[in-house]
Amino acid sequence: MPRRATKRGAERTTLDRDCDVLICGASFAGLAVARELAGTGAQVLVIDRYEIGERQTSACGIPTAWLDAMGLRESLQQTFGELVTHTPRATVRYDLPWTFSTFDYRTLCELLAEQGSFEFETATVAGRSAGAVRTDRGEIRAQLIVDALGWRRVLGTGTPIQPPDALLSRGLEVHPHGTGTDMEIWIDRSYVPAGYGWSFPAAGELRIGVGSFDPRFHVREPTERLALDVGSETVRYQGNWIPHALRDATEDGVFYAGDSAGHCLPLTAEGIRTAMYFGIACGRELREVVSGSQTREQALHRYHAFSASHARPFRWMLRVQRLVPRLAPGLLTGSLRTIERSKRFIDWSFGHYLNIAHPDFVTHASRPVPARMPGLAAVR
Numbered sequence: 001m002p003r004r005a006t007k008r009g010a011e012r013t014t015l016d017r018d019c020d021v022l023i024c025g026a027s028f029a030g031l032a033v034a035r036e037l038a039g040t041g042a043q044v045l046v047i048d049r050y051e052i053g054e055r056q057t058s059a060c061g062i063p064t065a066w067l068d069a070m071g072l073r074e075s076l077q078q079t080f081g082e083l084v085t086h087t088p089r090a091t092v093r094y095d096l097p098w099t100f101s102t103f104d105y106r107t108l109c110e111l112l113a114e115q116g117s118f119e120f121e122t123a124t125v126a127g128r129s130a131g132a133v134r135t136d137r138g139e140i141r142a143q144l145i146v147d148a149l150g151w152r153r154v155l156g157t158g159t160p161i162q163p164p165d166a167l168l169s170r171g172l173e174v175h176p177h178g179t180g181t182d183m184e185i186w187i188d189r190s191y192v193p194a195g196y197g198w199s200f201p202a203a204g205e206l207r208i209g210v211g212s213f214d215p216r217f218h219v220r221e222p223t224e225r226l227a228l229d230v231g232s233e234t235v236r237y238q239g240n241w242i243p244h245a246l247r248d249a250t251e252d253g254v255f256y257a258g259d260s261a262g263h264c265l266p267l268t269a270e271g272i273r274t275a276m277y278f279g280i281a282c283g284r285e286l287r288e289v290v291s292g293s294q295t296r297e298q299a300l301h302r303y304h305a306f307s308a309s310h311a312r313p314f315r316w317m318l319r320v321q322r323l324v325p326r327l328a329p330g331l332l333t334g335s336l337r338t339i340e341r342s343k344r345f346i347d348w349s350f351g352h353y354l355n356i357a358h359p360d361f362v363t364h365a366s367r368p369v370p371a372r373m374p375g376l377a378a379v380r
């Protein structure tokens with residue numbers, strides 16, 4: 001259970017202290033790292049600019065098996081066995097080999113936080129100097145520092161990643177009240193030339209949005225149009241940039257997990273389970289440092305190698321992301337229809353897709369398999 005010491009407004013006090021592990025970012029990646037450090041006795045501090053679960057960062061869709069593996073089923077809202085895809089010419093239904101579910105963000109974050117054992121403070125991270133993180137409330141020093149702050153990679157040493165020039169997609173959604181039974185996506189250039197639209201029902205709410213792989217393309221108008229086209233209101237907006245390229249998972253002594261390391265999958269923009277997956281991998285390495293079984297440098301090396309060993313599927317998905325918008329609409333619809341008729345192909349492809357970050361990893365007690373240190377240049 002996290003011990004909260006949140007300070008707001010006049011109660012906001014200076015935060016100038018040391019800890020063993022400092023986790024910046026209390027969403028999927030950061031809370032997954034913290035979970036793995038429970039019971040180690042390490043002094044773990046998690047910081048975020050908001051309260052835990054306060055600001056939803058996604059449509060909150062995830063393979064159901066991940067909720068079960070993480071003990072987060074209580075947050076589940078709706079489950080789907082099919083993926084329904086609309087193109088301007090047809091609608092196809094894929095009978096999936098595993099189910100996908102929507103969940104409640106706040107509930108999931110709170111459940112995940114309960115699995116950890118850490119102190120929590122609200123503070124906005126501004127940057128870093130040797131061994132310390134600068135926040136709006138002061139400086140925090142730690143031997144082990146994790147950046148789970150999302151796409152901005154706030155603690156990075158290079159030039160800050162800046163849209164629209166960076167390898168980022170952009171996504172925006174509205175959350176009207178409404179019900180539905182299908183998890184639907186639209187591959188339709190009248191909404192977005194490169195990208196897709198979606199509607200995810202979530203127990204009385206619909207999460208309707210548009211994501212563009214081209215960061216220069218503005219998604220507000222098409223998001224509103226899609227919502228109106230399906231008879232919904234355009235209320236309660238939520239949007240963000242989404243990285244679509246793997247980045248180095250360690251840099252200058254800092255561990256990066258989730259969007260800060262580009263762990264969101266290209267093409268589908270699915271980044272929740274991967275944030276938790278790499279967060280767990282990171283946490284397991286930190287655990288070994290805390291117990292004295294390895295040095296911080298060994299942990300940096302192993303975690304970097306583990307993340308980079310996933311470069312191949314990320315690279316493939318990025319290729320498909322670039323290919324799909326180039327297909328002639330007739331060919332695209334024809335291909336989707338052919339796939340619909342081949343359950344074997346659907347099972348095979350979605351099986352591989354799940355394997356990129358499989359839920360079994362959660363219960364797999366051992367640490368990630370050591371790998372050689374591959375370079376990441378080829379991923380970009």
Ligand SMILES: Cc1cc2nc3c(=O)[nH]c(=O)nc-3n(C[C@H](O)[C@H](O)[C@H](O)COP(=O)(O)OP(=O)(O)OC[C@H]3O[C@@H](n4cnc5c(N)ncnc54)[C@H](O)[C@@H]3O)c2cc1C
Pocket residue numbers: 024025026027028029030047048049050055057058059060061062123124125126148149150151152154170171172173209238239240241242257258259260264269270271272273275
């Ligand atoms: C519109 C949209 C819909 C999406 N839908 C899905 C989906 O259905 N399924 C899916 O798998 N993925 C989805 N994604 C992608 C997914 O949201 C991300 O990949 C995922 O949230 C990454 O998790 P994370 O923990 O790395 O970062 P985040 O969830 O972005 O969390 C970062 C945390 O850091 C905090 N923070 C940021 N900057 C600072 C700072 N300077 N100081 C202090 N705290 C800070 C934030 O408050 C936040 O709590 C969607 C993305 C968008 C934009």
